[in-house]
Amino acid sequence: MTMVDGSRAVYGLRGLLADAHRIASLAVGWPPAECALLRLLYALGLRVSGLEEMSGPDRYELLEQGRFDPGLVEGYFARYAGRFALFDPVRPWMQEPRLPSQMDAVVKSGRRAGQVDRRTSGIGKLVVSRASASSSAWFGAFHDGAPVPVPAADAVLHLLTWLWWGQGGPQGPARTTAGHSARHAAVGPLRGLVSYHPTGRTLYETIILGIPDTELTDVGRDLAPWEADELPDPDGHPPGVAGPVSLLTSRAQHALLLVPSEDRQAAQDVYVAWAWPAALPPVMDPYLNWLEGSKGQQYPQRAKVGRAVFRDLDGLLLHRPPGSTRRRPLIMDAIHDAPVAVLDHVGVTAYGFEQDRERAGGERGWYRAVTPAVLRLIRDEETANAGRLAAVRERAELCADRLVWAVDSVWQETAVPAGGERADRSPLGERALAAYWPAAESAFWLLLEQRAWDKAVAVFGQLAVGVYDRLTGEITDGHEPRTVRAVVRHRGKVASTLPRKDTVATTAATDGKAA
Incomplete structure (x- = not known):
């Protein structure tokens, strides 16, 4: 803590x-x-x-x-x-102690006749980030053939994760009670x-x-x-x-x-x-x-x-x-x-x-x-300021949408071969959002602290234009003229989010670069 x-x-x-x-x-x-x-x-x-x-x-x-x-x-x-x-052997915290009696089975024949066949799920099932059963191992070399115990302090966290966020569907071996036998569970709340x-x-x-x-x-x-x-x-x-x-x-x-x-x-x-x-x-x-x-x-x-x-x-x-x-x-x-x-x-x-x-x-x-x-x-007396948050958030989202629209358009014109399959979202669009939203969030909290609602249009517009220029600059340096023309042409989509005077200034600067 x-x-x-x-x-x-x-x-x-x-x-x-x-x-x-x-x-x-x-x-x-x-x-x-x-x-x-x-x-x-x-x-x-x-x-x-x-x-x-x-x-x-x-x-x-x-x-x-x-x-x-x-x-x-x-x-x-x-x-x-x-x-x-x-x-605890009788009432373990947040657990069901009757599961072994309701899930284990007694072997009826063969060399192990009379022995208890434990129907557990394997420790990999408990840890969300570990592989279990036939799942692929993504976060570490864990598999059921060589189980690695989970320290108690960590096990309780995984227990809580299952109780609130657990997956639905078949859970492994069946649980059989007096009135019901099944493998399936509903999803966690x-x-x-x-x-x-x-x-x-x-x-x-x-x-x-x-x-x-x-x-x-x-x-x-x-x-x-x-x-x-x-x-x-x-x-x-x-x-x-x-x-x-x-x-x-x-x-x-x-x-x-x-x-x-x-x-x-x-x-x-x-x-x-x-x-x-x-x-x-x-x-x-x-x-x-x-x-x-x-x-x-x-x-x-x-x-x-x-x-x-x-x-x-x-x-x-x-x-x-x-x-x-x-x-x-x-x-x-x-x-x-x-x-x-x-x-x-x-x-x-x-x-x-x-x-x-x-x-x-x-x-x-x-x-x-x-x-x-x-x-x-x-609080009720702050309702007006709280309402302004919606307008600021909508402006930030508009700038994000225009930014993605612009960079996706550039990508489709310059990186996708003629007749090639066009994806809804380009790799450049994903990078644009990854760069834009953290900066937009920092700007939002500053606007909120200063109650500077009137600056939202300029702030988010400038952020979007800045991200556009930085990303498209990476693909125009030393590239053919058609790429440069596409970047300049589609820049207006994101520059249109700026206040009018900023739009005029940034367009003039871009025209100068293109020339």
């Missing part, structure tokens, strides 16, 4: 809560697992605050309190002593999505701001997995959300069990199976950005590696337009009237894992993006 004084420290769950006011932020290094851990900390934070549900006045009182009560933290973990052990979280000056502020105000409908059923006296009945009706704790901790579609090494310091194998025969009832996740489809339906925003987080900022801050089903994350509604003294220092952290939701595999990359302190703009 990163401490307020800049140092680093390692914590367990109990220590994280006890010292949350001294910790600046989590530093897990694995964004999907950090997102899952943060959701668990919200639930634990609610429990050790002594509350059953969160309201606006409760939130403000806790923010003023400044830290969790050490006595309440100790009392909670004492009450559930033994329920937080990763390799966050698979392929991006999750947005308010981020304060300390982990304590981050936890308190992130606890949702979900309605508590049944105190007895609003439990975390480690709080329940009995293990869940996999043949029973999939549980609905009974309150904030069950929403935050009990939405997994997968059941896993880590097999410890002999010294119990690492996981050497894993069982992976379905948790419920059917998908859990849908809920409105409070940290997802809900978009509007062509037929007016709501759907959560998908994660996309490389997408600048500022492009979604106005959608996170503003209420939905009248008549639209689009809406910002519910957590933003919950904190929009928090004290200004707090919101002045609160930003947003986005956790995304670009994956294929419809099929197994398809992991393309994960990311964690942090904004400056922008959530003051969520």
